[in-house]
Amino acid sequence: MKNRVRSLRTANGMSQGDLGSSLGVSRQTINSIENERYLPSLPLAFAIARHFDAPIEEIFTMDEEETQ
């Protein structure tokens, strides 16, 4: 699973800590999501999408092999 969290966050001029505070999760969790080590739960993924005012599928995309 790929995501655009890092690019959206930096485009908004936010630090990982800022985004974590806004979403109610830790800075480390934002870092793990951005580095694609951690796949967020559906509620957290929706919260991220809502935060950036973007459809969830524009932020999180499946790898080709994952969709097969």
Added chain:
Amino acid sequence: MTTLTRPGRRAASAVVLVIGGGALAAATWASGDHGLAVGLVGFYLATAGAAYWWAGGRGDVAAIMRAGGDERQRGMDRDATALTGLAMSVAAIAGAVIEVARTGSPGDFGVMCAVGGTAYVVSISVIRLRR
């Protein structure tokens, strides 16, 4: 389920250490080894103090020590707990096998195996009702 960070309690791990260490020290005192009992009290108080200090931090481990954290940190705690249970189960089974070979009876290891197996079956039965 909540994604949000649960604050937890900073003293959570320290309290567990004080209670567990206190029980161990009391048992040691009751066995007659008063010197070791006093030493255990000192050791566990120092460890509890260190745990309290560590739990005030901002890292993953500190959050888990507070029995709090966000969904990822709680997942880490859950996975670590499962791995710990697996390691203890393997140790109990190995101990039971060795004890049977040595004495013909699994002894206390048999009790540990029975508790572990029962806890697993009961856990599955309860958890499946919630998911």
